[in-house]
Amino acid sequence: MVIVGAGFAGYHAAKTLSRLARGRAEIVLLNSTDYFLYLPLLPEVAAGVVEPGRIAVPLAGTLDGVRVVIGEADSVDLQNRWVGFTQPEGDRNRLAYDRLILSVGSVNKLLPIPGVTEYAHGFRGLPEALYLHDHVVRQIELAEQAEDPAEQQARATFVVVGAGYTGTEVAAHGILFTDELAAQRPRLKIRPRWMLLDVAPRVLPELDRRMSVTADRVLRRRGVDVRMGTSVAVATSDGVKLTDGEYVPTCSLVWCVGVRPDPFVAELGLRTEKGRLVVDEYLNVPGFPEVYACGDAAAVPDLTRPGEICTMTAQHAQRQGKLAAHNIAASYGQGRRRPYKHHDLGWVVDLGGKQAAANPLKVPLSGLPAKAVTRGYHLLAMPGNRARVSADWVLDAALPRSAAQLGLISATAVPLESSSPEMPARVR
Numbered sequence: 001m002v003i004v005g006a007g008f009a010g011y012h013a014a015k016t017l018s019r020l021a022r023g024r025a026e027i028v029l030l031n032s033t034d035y036f037l038y039l040p041l042l043p044e045v046a047a048g049v050v051e052p053g054r055i056a057v058p059l060a061g062t063l064d065g066v067r068v069v070i071g072e073a074d075s076v077d078l079q080n081r082w083v084g085f086t087q088p089e090g091d092r093n094r095l096a097y098d099r100l101i102l103s104v105g106s107v108n109k110l111l112p113i114p115g116v117t118e119y120a121h122g123f124r125g126l127p128e129a130l131y132l133h134d135h136v137v138r139q140i141e142l143a144e145q146a147e148d149p150a151e152q153q154a155r156a157t158f159v160v161v162g163a164g165y166t167g168t169e170v171a172a173h174g175i176l177f178t179d180e181l182a183a184q185r186p187r188l189k190i191r192p193r194w195m196l197l198d199v200a201p202r203v204l205p206e207l208d209r210r211m212s213v214t215a216d217r218v219l220r221r222r223g224v225d226v227r228m229g230t231s232v233a234v235a236t237s238d239g240v241k242l243t244d245g246e247y248v249p250t251c252s253l254v255w256c257v258g259v260r261p262d263p264f265v266a267e268l269g270l271r272t273e274k275g276r277l278v279v280d281e282y283l284n285v286p287g288f289p290e291v292y293a294c295g296d297a298a299a300v301p302d303l304t305r306p307g308e309i310c311t312m313t314a315q316h317a318q319r320q321g322k323l324a325a326h327n328i329a330a331s332y333g334q335g336r337r338r339p340y341k342h343h344d345l346g347w348v349v350d351l352g353g354k355q356a357a358a359n360p361l362k363v364p365l366s367g368l369p370a371k372a373v374t375r376g377y378h379l380l381a382m383p384g385n386r387a388r389v390s391a392d393w394v395l396d397a398a399l400p401r402s403a404a405q406l407g408l409i410s411a412t413a414v415p416l417e418s419s420s421p422e423m424p425a426r427v428r
Contacts, residue, residue, distance in 0.1 A: 001017060001021075001025055001026065001027045001028065001097065001098065001099045001100075001101070001328060002028045002030060002083055002095050002096075002097035002099070002100050002101070003017075003027070003028070003029045003030065003100075003101040003103060004030050004031075004073045004083060004100070004101065004102050004103060004104055005030075005031060005073075005102070005103040005104040005105050005262075005295070005297070006029055006031035006033075006035075006036050006059055006103075007036070007037070007039075007103060007105040007295060007296070007317060008039075008295060008314045008317035008318045008321065009101075009103035009105070009294040009295030009296075009297075009317040009318065009320055009321035009324070010029065010031070010101065010103035010105075010295070010321060011029075011036040011057075011059075011063075011321065011383065012317075012318050012319075012321035012322050012325075012383075013101050013103060013294065013321035013322065013324050013325045014027060014029045014063050014066045014325075015062075015063055015066075015383070016321070016322045016325035016326065017066075017325040017328065017329070018063060018064055018065040018066050020325060020326070020329045020334060021065065021329070022065075023065055026067065027065060027066045027067065028066070028067045028068075028069055028095055028097075029059060029063065029066050029067070029068050029069065030069045030071055030073055030083065030085055030095060031059065031068070031069075031070065031071075032070070032071070032072045033056075033070070034058060034059055034060065034068065034070055035056040035057055035058050035059060036056075036057045036059060036062075036383065037055060037056055037057075037125065037126055038055040038056075038057065038378075038381075038382050038383075039055075039124075039314065040314065040350075040378060040381075041054070041055045041378065041389070042055070042123065042125075042126070042128075042129045042166070043129075043166065043169040043170045043172075043173045043174075043350070044173060044350070045126070045129040045130065045133065046123075046129040046130075046132040046133045046136070046170065046173070046174070046177075047133070047173035047174060047176065047177040047352065047401075048133060048177060048396075048401040048402050048403075049173065049352075049392065049393070049396045049401070050389060050392045050393075050396075051388070051392055052126055052129070052130055053385075053388075054385050054388045054389045054392060055126070055382075055385070055389070056126060057382070057383050057384040057385055058384070062383060062384050069085070069095065070087070070088055071085035071086055071087045071088065071093065072085055072086045073085045073104065073264060074086055074264070074267075075267075076100070076102075076268055078268075078270075078288055078291065081096060081097050081098070081100070081290070082094045082095060082096045082097065083095045083097065083100065097290075098290065099290050099291075099292070099328045099331065100290060100291045100292065101292045101293070101294065101321075101324050101325075101328070102265075102268075102277065102285075102291065102292070102293040102294075102297055102298070103293070103294050103295045103297060103298075103317070103321060103324075104261075104262040104264050104265065104295075104297045105262055105295055105296050105297060105317075106124075106259035106260060106261055106262060106296035106297070106312060107124060107259065107260060107261075107262055107263070108122040108123075108124050108255065108259065108260070109257050109258040109259050109260040110260075111257065113231075113232055113233065113234070113235065114233075114234045114235065115234055115235030115236055115240075116232065116235050116253075116255065118235070119235045119236065119237060119253055120161070120235060120253045120254070120255040121135070121252070121253060121254050121255060122255050123166060123170060123254060123255065123256050124259065130406060132170075132254065133405075133406060134405045134406055134407070135252065136158065136174065136177065136178060136181070136252070137181065137403060137404065137405050138405055139155045139156065139158075139251055139252060140155075140156065140178060140181045140182060140185065140188070140192065141185075142155050143155035143156040143188055143190075143192075144185045144187050144188040150249065152188075152190060153190060153193075153249065154238065154239065154249035154250055154251055155251050156178070156182075156188070156190055156191075156192040156193060157192070157193045157194075157195070157248065157249065157250040157251075157252065158174060158178070158192065158193070158194045158195070158250065158252040158254065159194075159195045159197065159232075159240055159248060159250050159252060159253050159254065160174070160194065160195065160196050160197070160254045160256055161197050161198070161231060161232055161253065161254070161255055161256060161257055162197075162198055162255065162256035162257035162258060163196050163197070163198035163200060163202075163203045163204065163205070163226070163228070164198075164204065164205070164206060164256065164257075164258060165204065165206075165207075165347075165349060166256045167196060167198070167254075167256030167257075168196065168203055168204055168215050168219070168349060168351075169349060169350055169351070169352075170254060170256055171194050171195075171196040171219060171224050172215070172218065172219060172222070172224070172350075172351040172352045172355070173350075173351075173352040174194055175192070175194045175219075175222050175223060175224055176222070176352045176353055177401065178192035178194070179191070179192065180400065180401055180403075181403055184400075184403055191223070193223075193225065194223070194224045194225065195224070195225040195226075195227065195248065196219060196224055196225070196226045196227070197227050197230050197231050197232065197242070198227075198228055198229075198230075198231065199228075199229060199230070199231045199243075200228060200229075201228055201229060202216065202228055203215045203216045203219065203226065203228070204349065204357075206311075207347050207349070207359075208347070208359050208362075208364065210359070210364040211347060211349060211357040211358070211359055211364065214357040214364075214366040214370075215349060215351060215357050218351045218355045218357075219351075227242075227244075230242055230243055230244050231243050232253070235253055238250075238251070240253055259296065259312060260275055261274075261275040261276045261277075261296055261297050262296075262297060264297075265277055265297050270285060271286070272299070273299040273309060274299060274309070276296070276297060276298055276299035276309070277293040277297055277298050277299060278299050279292070279293050279294075279298050279299065279300055279301075280301070281300075281301050281303060281339035281340055281341075282327055282337050282338070282339055282340070283298065283300060283320060283323060283324045283327060283340060284327075289331075290331075292324045292327065292328065294317065294320035294321050294323070294324045295312075295316075295317035295320060295321065296312040296317060298320070300316070300320060300340055301340075303339060303340070303341040304341060304342070304343055304344075310340075310342075314381075315342075315344070315345070316342065318381075319340070319342050320340055323338060323340050326338065345360065345361060346358065346359045346360040346361055346362060346363075347359055348360070348370070348373060348374040348377050348378075349374070350371070350374050350375070350378075354367065354368055354371055355367065355370075355371065356370035356371040356373070356374040357370055358370040358373045358374050358377075360373055360377075375393065
C-alpha cells in the first residue's frame with residue numbers, strides 16, 4: 001500500500017492503515033519531507049509565538065509500522081501499478097503498489113496580476129513562515145535605521161492579500177508582533193502598519209457571518225487597515241498599486257489568496273474537476289478500483305450538499321484519509337466500505353493575544369471562550385508535540401517574544417510561481 005503525500009489526508013491514512021493492518025501489510029508513505037506539518041499554526045510561527053519545530057511532527061516514530069520514503073512523486077503508471085519519484089539528491093526510483101492513495105495536497109493559488117510572482121511572499125510551508133518572521137524583523141530594524149521618513153514608512157508597512165482563514169490570522173498575529181518589535185525600538189517613531197485586502201465583501205467570506213464580524217472588529221480595533229472589495233492590481237519592487245488606484249509603498253506583500261491542487265494531479269491524465277481528481281463517494285478513482293484519492297487533491301462528492309464537492313479544508317482531508325484507509329481494508333475483506341459523508345462541525349480562527357472567533361457545533365463564540373476552544377481544538381487535532389506547543393503558549397503569555405532574525409532562510413529565494421508547500425518565495 002503506497003500513500004503519496006503526508007499532509008492531513010496522507011498522514012491520517014497511514015496511521016489508520018497501520019492500526020488496521022497490524023503488521024499484515026507493507027505500508028509505504030512517500031513524502032518530500034520527513035515530517036507532517038500542522039498548517040493551522042503557521043501564523044503563530046511567523047509571529048514568534050510557537051517554535052517552528054513544534055508544528056513539524058516527525059513521520060518516523062509517530063507512524064508505527066509505516067515505511068517512510070523521502071522523495072518527490074513525479075509519475076504514476078496506472079497500468080503497471082508503480083509510482084515514480086525523485087530522491088532528495090536527484091536519484092530516480094519507483095514504488096510498486098497493490099493499493100494507492102493519492103493525497104498530494106495543494107500549493108499557492110496564483111492570479112494573473114503583474115509583479116505578484118516576482119515580489120509576493122507565499123505562505124504555505126514552514127520555510128515560508130520562517131522567512132516571513134525574519135523578513136518582518138528585518139524590515140522593522142531597517143525602518144528604525146532609515147533616515148528618510150518615506151523609506152521608514154514603506155519598510156514598516158505590511159500588505160496581506162486574502163482575507164480568508166490564513167490571511168486573517170497572519171494580519172491579526174502580525175500587527176501584535178510588529179507592535180512588540182516597535183516597542184523595543186524607541187528610535188522608531190511610527191507605528192507599523194498592516195493592510196488586509198480582499199475582493200470579497202467581508203473578512204472570512206467562507207465562514208459564518210458572525211465569525212466574520214468578530215474578526216473584522218478585532219482587526220480594526222488593533223489598527224489593521226481592512227479593505228474589502230479591494231486587491232492588488234500591480235506589484236512592484238517598492239510597493240503595490242491597488243485596484244482602487246491607490247499606490248502603497250511597501251517592501252512586504254504576503255500572498256494568502258487561497259490554494260490550488262498540486263500540479264502533479266494534472267499530469268496523471270485522469271479526469272479532474274476544478275483541478276482536482278474526480279473520485280466517487282468511496283474515494284475511488286473511476287476505472288481504477290485500486291487507486292484512491294483524498295484531501296485537497298480530490299474532488300470528493302459532498303453528500304451533505306448534493307451536486308457539490310467537498311471544500312479544501314484540513315477537517316475534510318483528515319477524515320477522508322481515515323476513510324480511505326478503512327475502504328482499503330474493506331477491499332481485503334476487513335469490514336465494509338463506506339461513503340464519505342461529513343457534516344461541518346464548525347470553525348476556529350485564532351486572532352492572537354486573547355482574541356479568537358469560533359463556532360463549535362454552530363455555537364458562536366468570541367474572546368476568551370473562543371480562545372479556549374480554539375487552542376483546545378488545535379491540541380486535539382495535532383498528532384504530536386502537544387506539550388511543547390502548550391509550553392510555547394504559556395511562555396508567550398509570560399515573556400517577550402524573540403526579536404532576532406533566525407537566519408534560516410537565505411536572502412535570495414525562489415519566486416512565488418515556483419514555490420511548493422515547502423518552498424519559500426522571494427521577499428525583498
